Amino acid sequence: MTRIAGVAGQPIGHSLSPLIHGAWIAAAGLNARYDAFEPADETGFAALAQRVRAGDLAGLNVTAPFKAAAFALADGVSDTARRCGSANLLIRRDGVLWADSTDGRGLSAALAEQAPGLDLAEAPVVVLGAGGAARAAVAALIEAGARVTVVNRTLDRAEALAADLGAAVGDSDSARRAGLIVNALSAAPTLDMTALRPDAVLMDMSYRPVMTPFLAAGRARGLITVDGLAMLIGQARPSFEAFFGVAPPAIDVRTLALEAAS
CATH class of the missing domain: 3.40.50.10860 (Leucine Dehydrogenase, chain A, domain 1)
Known part of the structure; x- marks a missing residue:
């Protein structure tokens, strides 16, 4: 059968x-x-x-x-x-x-494959968004030992997610200090790539297109990028x-x- x-x-x-x-x-x-x-x-x-x-x-x-x-x-x-x-x-x-x-396992697998030098233990990480994708990302990253800050346009949603999972709440300036920035929004975020750390890693949870505008802007700056297709295969x-x-x-x-x- x-x-x-x-x-x-x-x-x-x-x-x-x-x-x-x-x-x-x-x-x-x-x-x-x-x-x-x-x-x-x-x-x-x-x-x-x-x-x-x-x-x-x-x-x-x-x-x-x-x-x-x-x-x-x-x-x-x-x-x-x-x-x-x-x-x-x-x-x-x-x-x-x-x-x-299995979204968290997919995220971890994608980071291990495309940003193998990234050590998440105590790393400052920013997750953009506060929906279901962001929640899965935050849970996996905290489990890996990262210090996670949630940034979202609607503050109360970010606060609810952070309270549930033990993350912090930040604003757009939080990305400047992050070693990893994960985009869990359906749209491309507006970040000043020149203000980010030169060793920052960018990850996009979307895979249509695989090279999203967020990742393309990061790659143009010379940053390491991790795409949503790697996460899809990982999960x-x-x-x-x-x-x-x-x-x-x-x-x-x-x-x-x-x-x-x-």
Whole structure:
């Protein structure tokens, strides 16, 4: 019987997850499939989640705007998902719907791959934004030992996130002192690149385009940049293993994804 997993979001046509997981499935020779699902609303998403609970689907990756719903619908949640207050992974575990978040592992994997010289222990880090992506980033960075400051246009949202996870709240000047700046906003932030530390690392959690205007401006300044595609692949690896019970094969999915995104 074909084992089916997938990704759910609205919209979902931009997602590279089916390409990445499909390449791994083919390389591993699995009788499996990874589909894209686009439920119209939370009711439609809840029906998909029920298919995971029933064992009809091996699991789901979850993207905007359903990450909070995934967390709320689950019968059990990991400590990581609880800290994030959202989930990007639903699987059936011990007969119940289980929620986890692999975004933090994806962020850590991307930093290790593209900024290997960065030591997060006690490092001053600024996260731009206060939504679900920012929350996952802050949780992972604090767990890695970084001193995280949240900067967001809406102050009360930044304060709520910081209070929940043990971060600080800052303003646009906070970026000047940061060793790592993570953009978790959907739009490009307005930062004066010339005011940043010459050894600062810039990371963008978005991967459409892979070289975002934020990263392009940083690279023009000579800064190390870390892209959202590396994070996407990093979070996909533990998801694939959770769905199909095997580690993803060691193939170059990044090149495939770059070709598809160009």
